[in-house]
Each structure stands twice: as structure tokens, then as C-alpha cells.
Amino acid sequence: xxxxxPFHLVNQSPWPLTTSFSVFTMxxxxxxxxxxxxxxxxxxxxxxxxxxxFQWWRDITxxxxxxxxxxxxxxxxxxxxxxxxxxxxxxxxxxxFWAFFHSSLSPTIELGLNWPPxxxxxxxxxxxxxxxxxxxxxxxxxxxxxxxxxxxxxxxxSIQGLTLTVLLGVYFSMLQGFEYIEAPFSIADSVYGSTFFxxxxxxxxxxxxGSTFLLVCLIRMYKNHFSSTHHFGxxxxxxxxxxxxxxxxxxxxxxxxxxx
Numbered sequence: 587x588x589x590x591x592p593f594h595l596v597n598q599s600p601w602p603l604t605t606s607f608s609v610f611t612m613x614x615x616x617x618x619x620x621x622x623x624x625x626x627x628x629x630x631x632x633x634x635x636x637x638x639x640f641q642w643w644r645d646i647t648x649x650x651x652x653x654x655x656x657x658x659x660x661x662x663x664x665x666x667x668x669x670x671x672x673x674x675x676x677x678x679x680x681x682x683f684w685a686f687f688h689s690s691l692s693p694t695i696e697l698g699l700n701w702p703p704x705x706x707x708x709x710x711x712x713x714x715x716x717x718x719x720x721x722x723x724x725x726x727x728x729x730x731x732x733x734x735x736x737x738x739x740x741x742x743x744s745i746q747g748l749t750l751t752v753l754l755g756v757y758f759s760m761l762q763g764f765e766y767i768e769a770p771f772s773i774a775d776s777v778y779g780s781t782f783f784x785x786x787x788x789x790x791x792x793x794x795x796g797s798t799f800l801l802v803c804l805i806r807m808y809k810n811h812f813s814s815t816h817h818f819g820x821x822x823x824x825x826x827x828x829x830x831x832x833x834x835x836x837x838x839x840x841x842x843x844x845x846x
Contacts, residue, residue, distance in 0.1 A: 592659035594649070601642035608634035643802060650819070651811045661818050668822045672829050675792075679833055682788065683840065686781040690845055697776060701845070706778050707770045708846035714765045715842040718758050719834065725754035726831045729800070729824050739814050741807070748804045748820075751827070755797035762790050782841060789830070789837055796830050799823040 612631025619625045650656035656664070690701045698704035709715060732747030766783075773783040803820045806812065812820055 592657040594655040594657070594660045596649075599642070599645060601638050601645065605635065605638040605642060608638050647806065647811065647819075651806075656816075656818070661816075664818055664822070668825060672825060675829065676833075679785070679788070679836075682781065682785040683836070685777075686785060686841060686845070689777045689781065697778075701778070703776045703778050706775060708778075709765065709769075709842060711838070711842040711846055714761055715838055718761055719838050721754050721758045721761070722831050722834050725751045725758075726828060728754065729827050733821070733824050736807075736812060736817055736820065737814050741810075745804070745807055748800060748807060752797055752800050752804060755793055755800065755827075758793055759790060759797065762786070762793075782845075785837060785841060789833055792830050792833070796823070796827050799826060 608631055610631075612628055612635055615625065615628030615631045619628050689697070693699055693701045693703065702708050728747045728750040730747075732744045732751065735741075735743035735747060771779050771782075773779045800823050803812075803823045806819065
């Protein structure tokens with residue numbers, strides 16, 4: 587069908603519906619896991635979400651790379667969509683930082699009029715948290731290296747930089763998992779435990795999502811899906827990763843260093 591406009595009118599797709607159903611199943615599975623200590627429904631929902639996401643990404647990759655539907659006008663719309671998504675994520679984290687500072691700047695008598703509360707032993711900010719800060723700052727450099735190499739048509743260095751970024755993201759998640767295992771307090775230990783694990787855990791989830799985002803871009807780069815002028819998928823992943831880096835800096839300074 588011929589068209590006389592630069593926009594991309596998407597075809598009918600089952601993946602938004604199946605993804606919504608899969609995410610709903612996964613969230614119900616989390617509730618069941620927490621109350622009945624049975625993760626079966628969560629695992630089923632997670633597997634369905636991964637399958638639906640894979641199929642959806644495949645279709646979008648096909649539309650942009652092989653069918654040429656992502657014109658300059660469409661790419662501009664996608665850029666604004668990603669910018670607004672990141673802005674919404676900023677306000678999401680803002681709510682958790684608000685909860686943290688609301689409790690820490692004026693601790694109530696239930697907390698012993700003290701922050702951290704009585705009997706809470708916080709993490710040493712100069713140990714794993716500092717190492718994770720260096721890891722994320724380094725990953726910000728490697729993703730920038732990969733991006734500039736791609737714009738200069740240096741695909742070898744772009745692949746090297748992106749591979750290093752993915753490895754650093756995985757390393758960060760492993761260290762944070764180890765930190766959680768060794769934590770001397772839990773999410774049930776007063777508002778300190780709640781705000782600490784909710785904020786750092788939400789950020790950790792974003793690191794896992796960002797690492798997956800970058801891994802998909804790395805696979806696409808191996809398949810020569812990107813060029814120096816047509817690589818918004820990679821650019822969006824880089825924006826997201828820089829957002830994750832900046833949030834961690836605020837998180838480290840406020841919760842790990844000042845809050846301890």
C-alpha cells in the first residue's frame with residue numbers, strides 16, 4: 587500500500603495485549619509469592635513476559651531495520667517518547683527520595699529521634715557502595731565511547747564499548763545481590779529498611795532492565811542493524827543508562843553516605 591506521509595501507522599499486533607496479561611500475571615504471582623511463599627505463578631508470568639517482549643521487539647526491529655518504516659519524522663516522535671518516559675521515571679524516584687528525606691530529616695520518637703534508627707547498622711559507604719559507584723561511572727564512559735564510535739562508523743570499538751558496558755552492568759547487579767544477602771537489616775526494619783530496599787531495589791531493577799536493553803542492542807549491532815545515522819534503539823538505551831547512572835549518584839550520596 588502506497589502512502590504519501592512520513593508517519594508509521596502500525597499494523598495490528600497481539601503483543602501489547604499478551605504483554606499486559608503477562609505482566610498482570612507476574613504481579614499477581616509476586617503477591618502470591620509473598621503471602622503463600624510459592625513463586626510458581628510469578629515464574630510463569632515472568633516467562634510469558636519475556637516471550638511477549640521478545641516477539642514485540644522482533645516486530646519493531648523488523649519494521650525499523652528491514653521495512654524502513656522508522657522515517658526521520660517517526661524517529662523524532664520516538665525520541666520525544668523516550669524523553670517523556672525518562673522524565674516520568676525521574677518523578678517516580680523523586681517520590682521514594684521524598685519518603686526517605688521526610689523520615690530522615692525529622693526522625694520521630696518511634697525511631698528514637700535518631701537517624702539511622704536505633705539498632706540499625708547501616709552499610710559502610712566506602713565498601714561495596716563505593717565500588718558500585720565506580721562501576722556505574724565507568725559504564726557511563728564505556729557507553730559514551732560506544733556511541734561516539736558508532737557515529738564515526740567504527741563498529742569494532744562500538745561493539746567493544748557496548749560489551750564492556752553490559753559486563754559492568756551485570757557486575758553491578760551481582761555485587762548488589764551480594765550486598766542484599768549480607769545486609770544486617772531487612773525491609774521490615776522500620777522506615778529505614780523500607781526506604782533503603784525500595785529505593786535501591788527499584789534502582790537495581792532499572793539496572794537489570796538497562797543491561798537487557800543494552801544486550802539487545804549489542805546483538806543488533808552484531809547483526810549490522812545500526813548505522814551512523816540510524817541507531818535510535820541504541821541511542822535510547824544510552825539515554826536510559828545515563829539516567830540510571832545519575833540516579834545512583836543521588837542515591838549513593840543521600841542514602842549510603844549522608845543517611846548512614
